[in-house]
Amino acid sequence: MLLAIDAGGTATRCAAITEDARCVGFARRGPANPISSGLPVAIASLAEAAAEALAQSHTPPQDVHSVTIALAGISPGAALDEGIEKALLSHGIRALVRFDSDAMAGFSAGTAAESGSVLISGTGAAAVRVQAGHAMATADGLGWLLGDVGSGFWIGQHVARAALSHLDGRGPETTLTELLLATMARSTSPDTATDPSRPPQIMRILTSTYAARPVELARLAPLAFDAASVGDAVAGAIIEDAADGLCATLRAVRGAMHDPVVATGGILAKQPMLRRAIEERLCAVGESVNLISVDDGLTGAAVLALRATGISVDHTVHSALGASIDEARRLATTN
Amino acid sequence: MLLAIDAGGTATRCAAITEDARCVGFARRGPANPISSGLPVAIASLAEAAAEALAQSHTPPQDVHSVTIALAGISPGAALDEGIEKALLSHGIRALVRFDSDAMAGFSAGTAAESGSVLISGTGAAAVRVQAGHAMATADGLGWLLGDVGSGFWIGQHVARAALSHLDGRGPETTLTELLLATMARSTSPDTATDPSRPPQIMRILTSTYAARPVELARLAPLAFDAASVGDAVAGAIIEDAADGLCATLRAVRGAMHDPVVATGGILAKQPMLRRAIEERLCAVGESVNLISVDDGLTGAAVLALRATGISVDHTVHSALGASIDEARRLATTN
Numbered sequence: 001m002l003l004a005i006d007a008g009g010t011a012t013r014c015a016a017i018t019e020d021a022r023c024v025g026f027a028r029r030g031p032a033n034p035i036s037s038g039l040p041v042a043i044a045s046l047a048e049a050a051a052e053a054l055a056q057s058h059t060p061p062q063d064v065h066s067v068t069i070a071l072a073g074i075s076p077g078a079a080l081d082e083g084i085e086k087a088l089l090s091h092g093i094r095a096l097v098r099f100d101s102d103a104m105a106g107f108s109a110g111t112a113a114e115s116g117s118v119l120i121s122g123t124g125a126a127a128v129r130v131q132a133g134h135a136m137a138t139a140d141g142l143g144w145l146l147g148d149v150g151s152g153f154w155i156g157q158h159v160a161r162a163a164l165s166h167l168d169g170r171g172p173e174t175t176l177t178e179l180l181l182a183t184m185a186r187s188t189s190p191d192t193a194t195d196p197s198r199p200p201q202i203m204r205i206l207t208s209t210y211a212a213r214p215v216e217l218a219r220l221a222p223l224a225f226d227a228a229s230v231g232d233a234v235a236g237a238i239i240e241d242a243a244d245g246l247c248a249t250l251r252a253v254r255g256a257m258h259d260p261v262v263a264t265g266g267i268l269a270k271q272p273m274l275r276r277a278i279e280e281r282l283c284a285v286g287e288s289v290n291l292i293s294v295d296d297g298l299t300g301a302a303v304l305a306l307r308a309t310g311i312s313v314d315h316t317v318h319s320a321l322g323a324s325i326d327e328a329r330r331l332a333t334t335n
Numbered sequence: 336m337l338l339a340i341d342a343g344g345t346a347t348r349c350a351a352i353t354e355d356a357r358c359v360g361f362a363r364r365g366p367a368n369p370i371s372s373g374l375p376v377a378i379a380s381l382a383e384a385a386a387e388a389l390a391q392s393h394t395p396p397q398d399v400h401s402v403t404i405a406l407a408g409i410s411p412g413a414a415l416d417e418g419i420e421k422a423l424l425s426h427g428i429r430a431l432v433r434f435d436s437d438a439m440a441g442f443s444a445g446t447a448a449e450s451g452s453v454l455i456s457g458t459g460a461a462a463v464r465v466q467a468g469h470a471m472a473t474a475d476g477l478g479w480l481l482g483d484v485g486s487g488f489w490i491g492q493h494v495a496r497a498a499l500s501h502l503d504g505r506g507p508e509t510t511l512t513e514l515l516l517a518t519m520a521r522s523t524s525p526d527t528a529t530d531p532s533r534p535p536q537i538m539r540i541l542t543s544t545y546a547a548r549p550v551e552l553a554r555l556a557p558l559a560f561d562a563a564s565v566g567d568a569v570a571g572a573i574i575e576d577a578a579d580g581l582c583a584t585l586r587a588v589r590g591a592m593h594d595p596v597v598a599t600g601g602i603l604a605k606q607p608m609l610r611r612a613i614e615e616r617l618c619a620v621g622e623s624v625n626l627i628s629v630d631d632g633l634t635g636a637a638v639l640a641l642r643a644t645g646i647s648v649d650h651t652v653h654s655a656l657g658a659s660i661d662e663a664r665r666l667a668t669t670n
Contacts, residue, residue, distance in 0.1 A: 128532065138532040139503045142541060145549055146495055149505075160481055168474045169587035170484075170580075197463065197473040206477060214480055245505075252504035 001059045002309060003050050003067045003095070004301035006105055007032035007042070009123055010266075013298045014049035015328065016057040019065075021306060021313065021321045025057035026328035033072055034080055036215070043080070047087035054093065061092035068098045068305035070105030070297050072124075100304050103128040104135060105297030108304055110262030112318035119250045119291070121242075121274070122265030123218045125151035129253035133307065139252035144214055149245030150274075152218035152267045158238045159220045160209060166234075167202050174234035179223045184208055225271050243277035250278070251287070263291040299325050336394045337644060338385050338402040338430070339636035341440055342367035342377070344458060345601075348633045349384035350663065351392040354400075356641055356648065356656045360392035361663035368407055369415055371550070378415070382422035389428065396427035403433045403640035405440030405632050407459075435639050438463040439470060440632030443639055445597030447653035454585045454626070456577075456609070457600030458553045460486035464588040468642065474587035479549055484580030485609075487553035487602045493573045494555045495544060501569075502537050509569035514558045519543055560606050578612035585613070586622070598626040634660050 001024075002017045012032040016025030029052075031037040032045035050067055067088065084097055107118035107130050114133045120126050125148045126141025144153045163180040165171025184204055194203060209217065224242075227235035246268075250261065263275055268291075275291050282289045294300075299322045303313050306321075313321070336359075337352045347367040351360030364387075366372040367380035385402055402423065420432055442453035442465050449468045455461050460483045461476025479488045498515040500506025519539055529538060544552065559577075562570035581603075585596065598610055603626075610626050617624045629635070634657045638648050641656075648656070 135532045138530065139505055142499055142503075142537070143545065145492070145552075146499055146541065146544060157480070164477055164481055165583075168477075170474055170583040195473065197470045202477070206481065209481060210478065217480075248500075248505040 001054070001057065001063045002065055002302070002305040003053060003093075004298065004305040005032075005046060005049060005067065005069045006102075006296050006298040006301045007046060007069055007071045008102070008296065009033040009036050009072065012045045012049045013296065013329075014046075014053040015298055015302050015325050016053040016059065017302045017305060017321070019306075019309070019311060021302075021311070021317050021324075023302070023321070023324040023328045024059070025053040025055070026325070026332045027052035027056065028332065034077075039079060039083060043083040043087050046084055047091060050088060050093060051091035054091075062094070064093050064095040065309060066096040066098060066305060067093070068100060068301055068308060070100045070102050070301040070304065072102040098305075098308055100301065101128075101135060102297055103138070103141075104130065104304060105300035106264035106294060107262050107300060109264065109294040109297050109300030109322075110292040111260040112303070112313055112315045113260050115255065116260040116262065117250060117254050118262045118264060119246060119268065119278075120265040121151050121246060121263075121267040123152050123215055124148040125154065125246060125249065125265070125267075127246075127249045127253045129255055131255070137253045140249045149249065150242035150267075151265075152221040153215050154245070155224050155238060155242050155267065156217035156220035158241070159223050159235075160205065160217060162234050162238065164202060164205060167199055167205075172234055175227045175230070175232045176223055176235055179227060180205065180220065183220065183223070221267060222270075225273055228273065239274060239277060243274060243281055246274075246278055247281045250282075250289075254287075257287060261289050261291055262294060264294045264297065269293060269295045298329075336389070336392065336398045337400055337637070337640040338388060338428075339633065339640040340367075340381060340384060340402065340404045341437075341631050341633040341636045342381060342404055342406045343437070343631065344368040344371050344407065347380045347384045348631065348664075349388040350633055350637050350660050351388040351394065352637045352640060352656070354641075354644070354646060356637075356646070356652050356659075358637070358656070358659040358663040359394070360388040360390070361660070361667045362387035362391065363667065369412075374414060374418060378418040378422050381419055382426060385423060385428060386426035389426075397429070399428050399430040400644060401431040401433060401640060402428070403435060403636055403643060405435045405437050405636040405639065407437040433640075433643055435636065436463075436470060437632055438473070438476075439465065439639060440635035441599035441629060442597050442635060444599065444629040444632050444635030444657075445627040446595040447638070447648055447650040448595050450590065451595040451597065452585060452589050453597045453599060454581060454603065454613075455600040456486050456581060456598075456602040458487050458550055459483040460489065460581060460584065460600070460602075462581075462584045462588045464590055466590070472588045475584045484584065485577035485602075486600075487556040488550050489580070490559050490573060490577050490602065491552035491555035493576070494558050494570075495540065495552060497569050497573065499537060499540060502534055502540075507569055510562045510565070510567045511558055511570055514562060515540065515555065518555065518558070556602060557605075560608055563608065574609060574612060578609060578616055581609075581613055582616045585617075585624075589622075592622065596624050596626055597629060599629045599632065604628060604630045633664075 012029045029045040029049040032042040034042040129137045163177040347364045364380040364384040367377040369377040464472045475482045498512040
C-alpha cells in the first residue's frame with residue numbers, strides 16, 4: 001500500500017493506492033502549506049489525511065510501504081521531516097516519507113510522459129521543464145513581491161490597483177470598482193482610517209487590504225474574469241497581460257514543441273478564458289500548444305509514489321489510476 | 336520663537352524661527368516616522384531636534400510659542416500627541432504642538448502661493464491639490480501594495496523584477512542584473528536557499544529580498560537611473576512608466592494650469608531625469624508645467640508655523656526665509 005498526498009495552501013488530499021495502481025481510499029483535510037499555515041497545522045493536516053485514507057482502505061498501518069507528499073515551496077526542512085514522521089507514527093504508520101514538488105505532481109497528474117513542461121497559476125505562478133522525471137529548469141515562482149506574473153495574487157493586485165485608480169481619478173472607469181466594493185462591504189472594519197481629501201471608499205479598501213496578508217489579494221482574481229466576461233476593457237487588459245506573462249514564463253523553460261504541457265493551479269484550472277488566451281498567443285507565433293488542464297496534483301502524487309517504488313506507469317495505467325482516484329473523490333463528496 | 340520640524344523616514348530636521356521669519360537655529364536628527372521607526376524612536380528624534388535647534392538660538396524654552404511638525408502618513412494618534420508633549424516638556428519646552436502633512440510642508444517649501452499642487456515621489460508617491468492653504472484632493476499615496484506608482488519602491492521593485500526576468504529567461508537582457516548582483520554581493524546571507532533547477536544568483540536575490548521589509552526595495556531605485564543614463568532600454572522603460580504614472584497622479588488633482596506645481600521626495604528631488612520626463616509628457620499634451628523642485632519640507636514647515644500664528648508669508652518673506660534656513664543648514668553641515 002502507498003499513500004500519496006497533494007498538500008496545498010487551501011486543502012490537502014490523500015489517496016491510498018495499491019501496487020496495481022488502484023485507489024482504495026481517499027481523504028480530504030485543511031491546508032498543509034508549512035509556510036502559510038504554520039508547521040503544526042501542516043503536520044496535523046498531512047497525518048490526519050493519511051490516517052483517514054488508510055482507514056477507508058481497510059489496510060493495517062504496517063502494510064504502508066511509503067508516504068509521498070507533494071508540497072509547494074522550495075525544500076522541506078528537517079523540522080517538517082521529523083514532525084511528519086512522529087505524527088504518522090502516532091497513527092501507527094511507520095513508513096518511508098518522500099517529498100516531491102507540487103510542480104512535479106501537477107505535471108504527472110496530466111500526463112504519463114516523463115518529459116515536458118508544467119505551467120502553474122494558483123496563488124503563485126511558475127513553469128517547470130521536466131526531463132526524464134526530474135525538474136530541470138524553473139522560471140518565475142519568485143513570490144508575490146518579485147514575480148508570480150499572471151498568478152492569482154498578481155491578477156488580484158491588478159484588480160485592486162485598477163479600482164483604486166478609477167476611484168481617485170488616475171485611471172479609466174471600470175466595473176471592477178463596483179465588484180471590489182461589493183466584496184469589501186461584506187467585511188468592513190470599524191477601524192477604517194479617514195482622510196478628508198480622499199473618497200471614503202478608498203479608505204475602506206486601504207484599511208482592509210493592509211490589515212490582511214498581501215497574498216490574500218489572490219481572492220480578488222475571480223473578479224477580473226467576471227468583469228472581462230461582460231466586456232470590461234480594464235479587466236480584459238489585466239487578463240491579457242497575465243496571459244502574456246504566463247506565455248513568457250512557459251517559453252523560458254519549454255523544451256521540444258511536441259512534448260506535453262500541463263496547466264494547473266487554482267487559476268489555470270478554473271479559468272478556461274486564461275487557458276485559451278495562452279493557447280492563442282503561442283499559436284500565433286507558431287509555438288502551438290494544447291494545454292492539458294488538471295485540477296490538482298493528487299493523481300500526480302500517486303504516479304510519483306508508484307514510480308518511486310519501481311512500478312512503471314504508462315499511458316494506460318495513468319488513465320486507469322486517474323479514473324479510480326476521481327471515482328474515490330466523487331464517492332467521498334457524495335457521502 | 337517658533338519651532339518647525341520636517342519629520343522624515345530617514346532624517347528629522349528642525350528650524351528655530353523668529354516671528355520676523357529668520358532662522359536662528361537648526362538641528363538634524365535620525366528618522367521620525369512613527370510607523371517605520373516606531374513611536375519611541377520617532378518621539379526621541381523629534382524632541383531632541385527641537386531642543387537642539389532651540390539651544391542654538393540662545394532662546395529660553397519658555398519663549399517657544401508653538402512646535403509645528405510636518406509628518407508623512409494619515410493622522411497622528413493620541414499616543415504621539417501625548418508622547419511628544421511629554422518629551423518636549425522634559426527639555427523645558429511647554430508649547431502648542433501642531434501637526435501638518437508632509438505634502439503641505441513640501442508644497443509650502445516650494446512656493447508662497449496658497450493654491451497649487453504638490454507631486455511627491457520618495458519611498459512612496461502621491462499628488463495633493465492645495466486650495467487656500469488646505470489639502471483638497473489626494474491621488475495615489477496608497478502604499479507599496481496598492482499604489483505608489485512611480486515611487487522609489489515602485490522603481491526598485493521593477494528593477495528587481497527586470498533583473499530576475501533576465502536571469503530566468505523570461506525577459507530581455509539588461510545591465511540592471513549586473514548592478515543588482517553587485518549590490519547583493521555586499522550583503523550575501525549565509526542562509527541562501529538552494530534549488531538545483533534555478534541559477535544560484537536568483538536564489539541570492541530571493542533570499543535577501545524576502546528577509547527584508549518590502550519597502551527596502553526602494554534602495555534599488557537609483558540603479559534604474561544609473562542604467563538608463565548609459566542607454567539601457569529596460570531601465571529607460573521603467574523610468575518612462577514611472578513618469579507616465581506620476582503624470583496621471585498629478586493630473587488627477589491638478590487645478591488651474593497657471594497654479595504652481597512643487598515636486599518633492601527623495602526620488603523627484605535627486606533625479607532630474609524623472610522631472611524632465613514628467614515636464615515633457617505634460618508639455619506634449621498642452622498641460623505645460625514647470626516643476627518647482629525642493630529637497631525637503633523644512634522651509635514649508637516654517638511657513639506653516641508662521642501662518643498658523645497669523646503671520647503672513649508673501650513671496651519676499653518666503654525667499655528670505657528659505658535663504659536663511661539654507662544658510663543655517665550650511666553652517667550646521669560645515670561645523
